């Protein structure tokens with residue numbers, strides 16, 4: 001049976017409001033982006049199908065697609081697209097556009113982004129021990145402990161290679177700040193004010 | 201002509217060390233050539249000077265035993281009055297054989313025998329060759345060009361020929377010049393950056409034709425009758441005028457595929473909003489594209505579809521891109537969809553595709569099933585499979601659905617019966633051929649007064665039969681060239697190029713006719729078939745089988761050859777049961793005698809002999825190349841070049857087998873739908889004739905395994921040794937030919 005009819009309003013919206021949104025017009029559906037993406041196994045649609053959905057006007061499917069928040073910015077697709085579609089820019093553009101409208105297509109990414117942002121904002125660095133601890137704790141301390149136990153082997157290996165510092169828990173001891181953290185904060189504030197979406 | 205013969209043997213390229221030249225001189229002496237000279241490098245200036253000196257002294261027929269006739273042809277050319285016969289001692293003896301073989305009584309004897317046989321055959325050939333005298337037309341040859349069809353291809357052919365100084369007659373059936381260009385609103389972008397639609401430029405073209413005093417235009421005119429042959433065609437026009445011309449370009453363009461046939465699949469005719477791309481062009485031309493808010497184009501409407509046009513028309517994608525751009529230009533807000541199977545944008549049209557996308561046209565890939573078109577609330581709606589979404593989608597609110605229909609050639613369909621498919625049943629094959637000819641008797645463009653019918657033979661889709669890559673404009677009627685969309689689907693810029701090519705080929709053909717030489721593929725050949733008419737039994741084989749319709753017939757069924765229509769393939773020579781057709785330098789007797797000149801060892805010597813009648817066009821060069829690549833094969837095999845497998849007369853095979861030759865192979869080009877035969881029907885006819893060889897073999901009480909046809913193309917060089925050794929094994933199994941020593 002026919003799914004929803006083609007509707008042109010959403011594609012016009014994307015062309016106008018999303019970063020590099022007009023590029024979607026130029027996609028010739030070759031599928032290179034989808035097949036080249038290291039996350040192709042995780043993605044529900046992949047870039048190519050997302051573009052087709054945009055053209056078909058399927059707002060809900062696009063705005064709620066976890067794929068737009070799964071993109072790791074690896075640039076494979078953008079480099080390979082024969083039509084020069086800035087795939088990654090559109091992916092991030094769509095994620096921003098969704099967040100702006102209060103839609104969170106993939107909660108984990110949003111949460112992780114928050115922790116990641118906070119770490120940078122407060123200390124000027126990504127603390128490899130602090131960030132995962134805080135992220136796993138977000139779903140409550142019990143969940144956090146279990147999640148961290150699961151990752152114990154990785155943690156041990158990282159510790160033994162001095163890739164990570166030992167901590168008893170988040171903030172124990174607190175992470176070191178970089179020099180000139182004030183200046184960095186100013187810069188980040190300014191960038192956040194310029195960006196259409198929220199931080200993270 | 202009195203022949204003053206001599207032979208020159210080359211000792212270069214390793215031949216000197218490999219062969220016993222005293223023995224070769226003896227062999228030549230036995231073959232009637234007593235004047236033999238050797239040289240260390242015959243192709244060197246010194247070697248050539250040696251020969252030239254003798255030519256100046258009166259030698260006019262020579263055998264050169266050196267490399268293949270396909271190399272050093274300039275060095276060994278001593279003018280048209282000197283016969284040069286080349287024995288390929290390098291490729292066909294030295295390169296492809298071993299210095300010694302196990303079981304030889306005297307080391308190296310097999311290789312030496314091979315060389316000796318080639319020299320014997322060449323000596324016979326030389327003795328039987330005569331200098332060709334080019335055919336001269338009775339009347340003063342005419343070089344004017346007739347162009348039929350005044351569309352973009354016809355106009356450009358006329359302009360190109362006129363520019364080359366040729367008188368042109370341009371015949372157009374409509375009242376004005378221009379063909380389909382008259383109906384076109386705009387052309388899709390044809391020049392960089394391929395973003396702007398372009399004007400058709402028709403007025404300018406017509407003005408150029410009118411200003412050219414070498415072009416005489418006949419509008420509202422068709423061709424009633426085409427009589428004669430290249431260099432001397434007489435054309436009767438519908439207006440009553442009669443013209444004489446040397447060659448013809450048929451540029452009759454195309455016809456749109458009948459959309460009525462799509463009533464079931466695509467609801468054509470059920471709603472005025474469902475139109476074809478031709479209708480759409482008319483609307484655009486009339487400036488009637490305003491007020492369209494939703495338009496969908498359906499590609500491959502009846503194309504690439506076994507029930508309609510099985511082929512891709514190559515232009516309809518670009519046409520839809522253009523028309524979609526026109527809709528967008530009239531109303532940028534319009535929702536425009538193109539529903540396609542594959543977008544095919546040859547040449548630079550890919551840029552046009554991008555431009556249409558930039559303008560916001562939406563492309564949807566469908567599957568093989570046609571979209572369903574329906575009416576809803578005064579508008580049209582389409583339901584189609586969307587391959588990317590892997591789902592069925594609906595597009596509604598459409599004002600118009602445009603069916604991108606394909607192109608058919610504006611040319612009647614004439615298909616020869618598949619002779620080989622019908623194998624032995626020649627009567628059935630002929631009946632089928634007659635039926636297919638009858639089907640198009642009611643329609644003809646040129647009304648050729650040819651024994652084989654009034655139309656150009658065509659391939660299965662009514663496009664004139666030719667080779668798209670190797671000899672594109674050639675048709676199966678010499679001196680008549682096809683150009684533009686009648687030849688294959690193409691867009692305007694391609695038709696312009698095509699027209700120029702065809703016009704130049706036509707001019708060449710008229711000149712070749714005047715000089716009495718052949719056109720492609722034996723261009724420049726001065727020989728032509730001659731008929732010893734006293735012995736003709738009016739069997740009609742030659743008039744029926746000539747692939748080029750060169751031979752007419754009188755009321756008593758006597759063949760009336762038209763040498764300027766002839767391509768010199770020799771198919772008629774192979775067909776004639778009375779063996780009365782021959783060329784000055786190629787005849788049934790000549791090849792038959794060459795075969796008989798081969799020295800066949802006694803049965804107890806256990807040295808079988810196999811001959812390979814080899815097509816000169818592809819198989820022979822392939823053999824040369826195989827030898828040059830270092831492939832080796834049995835030293836018992838002798839190659840005999842033939843003009844075409846179709847020129848093989850069955851009597852040669854009977855001659856060979858009855859003189860003790862153990863096996864006969866035919867190496868030629870592929871036949872069938874994707875044939876590679878340079879004379880189109882030659883290898884097919886050879887296959888039919890071979891299917892009947894069993895009668896001959898039965899009569900001789902011989903095994904049918906002794907004769908085999910192999911198709912060899914130039915890129916199959918590496919298969920040659922395999923094919924030969926396999927055949928040699930078969931011959932060994934079958935045992936020696938019992939006729940040896942008779």
Ligand code: SF4
Pocket residue numbers: 026027028029030031032033034047048051080081082083084085087
């Ligand atoms: S690689 Fe580019 S053109 Fe191909 S499907 Fe992806 S976005 Fe479209």
Ligand code: SF4
Pocket residue numbers: 033036037038039047070071072073074075076077078087088091
């Ligand atoms: S940039 Fe994003 S969408 Fe593109 S290949 Fe990498 S992860 Fe996939």
Ligand code: SF4
Pocket residue numbers: 499500501503504511512513514515516517518542543544604606
């Ligand atoms: S050009 Fe396009 S629409 Fe026309 S037959 Fe080919 S693929 Fe189909």
Ligand code: SF4
Pocket residue numbers: 729745746747748749750751761765766767768769770771772773
């Ligand atoms: S069969 Fe070949 S050689 Fe004979 S008349 Fe026809 S074109 Fe000429």
